[in-house]
Amino acid sequence: MKAKFMSLASGSSGNCYYIGVENYGILIDAGIAVRTIKKRLKEAGIPMESVRAVFVTHDHADHIKGVGGLGEKLHIPIYTTAAIHQGINRSYCVTEKLHTCVHHIDKQQPLQIADIGIEAFEVPHDGTDNVGYCINIAGNNFVFLTDLGEITSIAAPYIRRANYLVMEANYDEKMLRTGVYPEHLKRRIQSSTGHLSNLTTANFLAEHFDTQLRHVWLCHLSKDNNTPELAYNTVAQKLHEKGVVAGTDVQLQALSRNTASQLYEFEL
DSSP states (O other), X not given: OEEEEEEEEEETTEEEEEEEOSSOEEEEOOOSOHXXXXXXXXXXXXXXXXXXXXXXXXXXXXXXXXXXXXXXXXXXXXXXXXXXXHHHHHOTTOSSXXXXXXXXXXXXXXXXXXXXXXXXXXXXXXXXXXXXXXXXXXXXXXEEEOSOSXXXXXXXXXXXXXXXXXXXXXXXXXXXXXXXXXXXXXXXXXXXXXXXXXXXXXXXXXXXOOTTOOEEEEEOOOSSSOOHHHXXXXXXXXXXXXXXXXXXXXXXXXXXXXXXXXXXXXXX
């Protein structure tokens, strides 16, 4: 079996990821316009009709802007917890409220969409409710943690079981500390329900590296408090200190905020 992954967008302006197999797949979040989702999938050779579901991580605008159009107009099922669904329908950015497309899930209760297994798990963030996802395809785990303030005892085992990992590296600590953000926003970002720094992500991956981890994509980089080079180099350096060489022992990329990644394909 072959798995496919691409990031359609990854950052505070919008987040959306595609994960699938040969002829169908799912989206993780839909925080960009439906027309942009269609365009970027088409450019990768993926027809919109092959998207069988959308799984939402939380109800912040940059993760849900497109869910109304996908769910109510294109009739794609929208899966997330009951609390997140309520938050979506309260959100100012969702003009097409969700009714016919609503599907509730429970954390740590796996479900199956054809060959794709999906399990949500709790992460600490300041949405109405917040989850990461572990996607299993042919025994391989693709784990998504796009927004979280700390790596908890619930989230950590999912990271450690990943073969392919999409994980937040939101900010560089020095850039945030010396930057123009007001103090209340700096505190929010650094809090246990905010975002992960490059260094926090780097230290965890270095301390817990296992050879089953084949590929890491650093996601949700801040426009103002990070750069792809800083995120990549911070993680690569910490891995190197543990004898792990990025590009050889594990593949490592920092995802673009506003443009799609390449379509990655993996023989499983």
